[in-house]
Amino acid sequence: MNDNFLKACRGEKTSPVPVWFMRQAGRYLPEYQKVRGNHDFLTLCKTPELAAEVTIQPIDILGVDAAILFSDILIPLEAMGAGLSFEEGRGPVLEPPVRSRDDFRKLHSIDPVSDVPFVLETIRILRKELEGRVPLIGFSGAPFTLASYLIEGGTTKSFLNIKKMMYGAPDLFASIMDLITEVTISYLNAQIEAGAQAVQVFDTWAGILPRAEYSVHALPYVKRIMQALSDAGVPRIYFVYDGGHLMDLIKQAGSEVMGLDWRTDISMAVRHLGSDIVVQGNLDPCAMFLPEDRLREKIAAILEMGREARGHIFNLGHGVLPEIPPEKVKLAVDIAHELSS
Ligand code: CP3
Numbered sequence: 001m002n003d004n005f006l007k008a009c010r011g012e013k014t015s016p017v018p019v020w021f022m023r024q025a026g027r028y029l030p031e032y033q034k035v036r037g038n039h040d041f042l043t044l045c046k047t048p049e050l051a052a053e054v055t056i057q058p059i060d061i062l063g064v065d066a067a068i069l070f071s072d073i074l075i076p077l078e079a080m081g082a083g084l085s086f087e088e089g090r091g092p093v094l095e096p097p098v099r100s101r102d103d104f105r106k107l108h109s110i111d112p113v114s115d116v117p118f119v120l121e122t123i124r125i126l127r128k129e130l131e132g133r134v135p136l137i138g139f140s141g142a143p144f145t146l147a148s149y150l151i152e153g154g155t156t157k158s159f160l161n162i163k164k165m166m167y168g169a170p171d172l173f174a175s176i177m178d179l180i181t182e183v184t185i186s187y188l189n190a191q192i193e194a195g196a197q198a199v200q201v202f203d204t205w206a207g208i209l210p211r212a213e214y215s216v217h218a219l220p221y222v223k224r225i226m227q228a229l230s231d232a233g234v235p236r237i238y239f240v241y242d243g244g245h246l247m248d249l250i251k252q253a254g255s256e257v258m259g260l261d262w263r264t265d266i267s268m269a270v271r272h273l274g275s276d277i278v279v280q281g282n283l284d285p286c287a288m289f290l291p292e293d294r295l296r297e298k299i300a301a302i303l304e305m306g307r308e309a310r311g312h313i314f315n316l317g318h319g320v321l322p323e324i325p326p327e328k329v330k331l332a333v334d335i336a337h338e339l340s341s
Helices: 004-009 030-037 041-046 048-062 075-079 101-105 117-130 143-152 160-168 170-194 211-217 219-228 244-252 266-273 285-289 292-306 326-339
Strands: 084-087 091-094 136-141 198-203 236-240 257-259 278-283 311-316
Touching (some): 004 198, 004 311, 030 048, 041 048, 136 143, 136 170, 143 160, 160 170, 170 198, 170 219, 219 236, 278 285
Parallel strands (some): 236 257, 257 278
Antiparallel strands (some): 084 091
């Protein structure tokens, strides 16, 4: 049983350092594309045997130290009554967007057992099929990130609609955030009950907020989630994309592990927050395009900084890009293992 990932989450030094990559299952893998060629993305997410198959692909192909459930952060929003589709080249679409009290009334809480049974079944299959080879990570989106998809109706550059509501109708915004928070707590608890051995909360968009707004409109909800899961007995990871300016606030969320994107040096995080932190990250995904010797230098630098923290899980600073050759991704895993053994 390879439990280096769980050990590192608890702040133990491991040799080698555990490695997994955000979006380690996905379009860069021909094996994924083969399965995806016959099914649309949402069908993949909702068919436990297929979701389990693509979850395990990177374990076999790359030799990473953790599996992450194949699903999407937007799945619970659909279960809450939002319309969800993925359109080629446009990314996720949530229609109609939630912009008013009336729109909000159409949303409801969920019972994960009856509303997203396929997620829990995927986890149960995975625990069986992995047979303890590597731990399984469950996940959710963070409330601010999920609210941004609900309110914007998809991906956005300006965040105009969510900010309009945050500033102009803070009570409505808080109602939406409360509901998402409640759903996320029961969703993650259900994943843990089904067998998830760690959970990661993805906050892809909270980094657009200045500190004062993050403190009021995003952090309290994540704190609530982390507190609600504190007795569940599994490590909690909180990843904020582009959150360098929020570092100390992110720490207050109370997760065991802090995920860093590639902009924030691990050394800087240690300097600001103390060497007691456990960090996950944070190679620039584009570094995979470098020739091997330069890639090796970049990985060595990150491992070196990781040694300053109490614990380190090697990862990318964001997801694997679809354009990266799978051999390079495997090479990065091998190098990280070799340099930390
Ligand atoms: O990491 C993994 O391997 C596990 C699976 C996973 C996916 N999405 C699969 C996926 C996880 C953990 C996510 C999280 C997710 N989804 C986030 C947070 C992480 C981040 O990237 O910041 C966000 C913001 C989403 C929303 C989402 N889903 C977008 C914006 C897109 C479209 C972008 C794209 O690459 O097409 C998706 C689709 C998606 N989610 C794909 C995969 C493998 C691509 C689907 C396909 O066409 O096959």
